Amino acid sequence: MAARVKKDESPRTPLTPERVVSAAIELADEKGVAKLTMRGLAASLGVEAMSLYYHFANKGKILDAMVDAVFAEVELPAKDDEWKPAMRARAGSLRSVLLDHTWAIALMDSRPDPGLGTITHHDAIIGCLRSAGFSMSLTAHAFSVIDSYVYGFVSQESGLPFQSSEELADVAGGIIESLPVEQFPHFSEMVAAYYLHPEYSFAEEFLVGLDLILDGLERLRAAEVSDGES
Amino acid sequence: MAARVKKDESPRTPLTPERVVSAAIELADEKGVAKLTMRGLAASLGVEAMSLYYHFANKGKILDAMVDAVFAEVELPAKDDEWKPAMRARAGSLRSVLLDHTWAIALMDSRPDPGLGTITHHDAIIGCLRSAGFSMSLTAHAFSVIDSYVYGFVSQESGLPFQSSEELADVAGGIIESLPVEQFPHFSEMVAAYYLHPEYSFAEEFLVGLDLILDGLERLRAAEVSDGES
DNA sequence: CTTGACTTTCTTACATTGTAAGGTTACCTT
């Protein structure tokens, strides 16, 4: 009553870990993770920097929570899905999530402490493969190849200095001109090829490699089944 | 004023970009890239921080040069090598180089400006594939999958909080104990499996995925050849 | 309402970082 009717100075929504993390993600998405400072983050929440330290021990813990939140965004397979389309879908989802938060890959490398979202994620993937008949060790292999590929691909994709095909053509053109062509004939040829073929698509390239890997896994699984291994 | 005949026993080897870069790499290898500061780097060269700015416009240029130097360490295939063992060898070499300089992966992601070492490297790989009969586009696919895989794999490998099998067992044991097993049955099972199988080897895991990819590429190449595509 | 305990936020301060501006020394050529 009294408190309610008090002067409406501020909506005084209290700071919570969740609000901090989502503000941090928003800020990192916009300005890049390098611009994510304690003061800036606090300001975006209408608060002073040191207030954040009541909810997080240090900046690193905030980064951990951000990574975990990103993982939680990835679509997980339903229980009865076929393993191959399920893996295809989740790889695609992982790629798109990581592209939305390009800072996440770099953070994951440097913050190995897995959170709940991460573990939930991994559990679902492993479960899908196992119930599709993958042995323990083949599951481990599958997990390793797929994730390595996706991380590596997105890491390169998001690090390159262009996003659209036109930008690619520009960059490629620039490289060609400033390069001693006779010294790097193959590289030049390659760049030229994509300079002339600006319909190059990261999405297609991604699927080529992914399907190559999934087909390989299917073969390994078939071999395993015919061996009776478990 | 006083005579300049001070203690001139210093061999006063002049600062060169090369010396700066190799000192920077050494420092990053030892203390981690986060501890690579201008002052620290200068001190390790017996010099003041601002002296570095005579040779490099800013810290970023030093980081670029470090990445390029790391790339130059990777073994390149000889011209007449079979493509498959050549790719296998260079992927292994790339992995070991990146493991020696774990900071390099993160830097590569954030510094897209390729240097001479990088281009030389790429040119050799492309040349090897092309002269093995790979079409332009299949070469691009091959390059993309292989590199994505290697980067992603090493990125995960070097980010994990253990190096040896014993440490793995320790970490796995710790995870098992502090985890609600019934909530993540598959994840727990997986961790337990490796807890009991401490002969797990990153090197082997790496080769499993790599060979899966190389076999897939061989199949694509065979299909291409029988199609007469170029 | 007052009191006091507890939670949440803020103030101040400091060590570290990258680097701009300009000064100082060392070395080479004439």
Next chain:
DNA sequence: AAGGTAACCTTACAATGTAAGAAAGTCAAG
């Protein structure tokens, strides 16, 4: 020796993460 340039240094500053502790807000019981 003289002068010029290449190499290095001194000083200074703004921005960062965060330690220490003060202040404000919140709520239960007297």
